[in-house]
Amino acid sequence: MIESSRDEACVVSEAVAALRRSSVATVSATLLRRGLRNQCLIGIRPVADRTDVMVGPAFTLRFIPAREDIDTMAWLARPDNVQRRAIEECPVGAVLVIDARSCIRAASAGDLMARRLRFRGCAGMVTDGGFRDTAGIVEAGLPAYQRENAPCASPAGLHPVDIGQPIGCAGVAIYPGDFVMGDGEGVIVIPAGIIEDVARDTASASDYEAFAAEEIDNGTALFDIFPATDRSIEAFRRWSQAEN
Structure with missing residues (x-):
């Protein structure tokens, strides 16, 4: 029971750290996708x-x-x-x-x-x-x-x-x-119950926004990049692999 509480505290700490690298605007979009x-x-x-x-x-x-x-x-x-x-x-x-x-x-x-x-x-x-x-x-x-x-x-x-x-x-x-x-x-x-999921989704959204900014600077039309399309998601996947 004590070990479980420590694990939960660690997960929350990691979620908070991830959110500190994001923005209120990005989190608001993440919550909107969840109906909030x-x-x-x-x-x-x-x-x-x-x-x-x-x-x-x-x-x-x-x-x-x-x-x-x-x-x-x-x-x-x-x-x-x-x-x-x-x-x-x-x-x-x-x-x-x-x-x-x-x-x-x-x-x-x-x-x-x-x-x-x-x-x-x-x-x-x-x-x-x-x-x-x-x-x-x-x-x-x-x-x-x-x-x-x-x-x-x-x-x-x-x-x-x-x-x-x-x-x-x-x-x-x-x-x-x-x-x-x-x-x-x-x-x-x-909401407290979804902090881990929101932090994860927000981190992914922040990465996509960085990719989209590069694409727009390279001449990509907004319709082709935002909101994400099947083609842009695949391009983002390749971009992420290259970045890592």
Whole structure:
């Protein structure tokens, strides 16, 4: 049983490594071929331009609207504050994904929280709302994705209610453990149960795209190369053998 768990962890690690060599756009096409059309977090962009790829299992935090008699700076300082718990409990390698109800009246998190996540070895954070102190987040080096900046502190508009539960973020259903991937273009969610298959298919699709780019540069018409045809697949097979 222990050996099986280790093997599974190794497979997941290899899948994550493969996805880091790909892109959100390529993964979205892979998921579309599997009938999954609503996995991209629409309108969510990196806080700063990124050339690397963020990938990790989702650890979720959910907010509801704030209420004046509850949400104060004193509430934020309490040891049982759910937002601060999320920062301290997000697992190593995971992405903190925040359901802020698309609220930008208040921040989902700020630079000190980003620094703490980075120190603890978390992979990144994503919100369908906004972050504050974004210059500090960039300096901290943690991959962070948002709708737009939200300079007001979270108690001004948001109340944290739970962690580790299914959420909706930017219109996408996200279950704890689903894999979250982000690059310079945006963020996509991969259901946990198909991470290995998606990584394999995406790697193959990336190789085909490299082949297709060469063919187009050599004058091949788009109709003959994209989407793939029987003839182009055979040419790709020969190209792959020559490359290897």
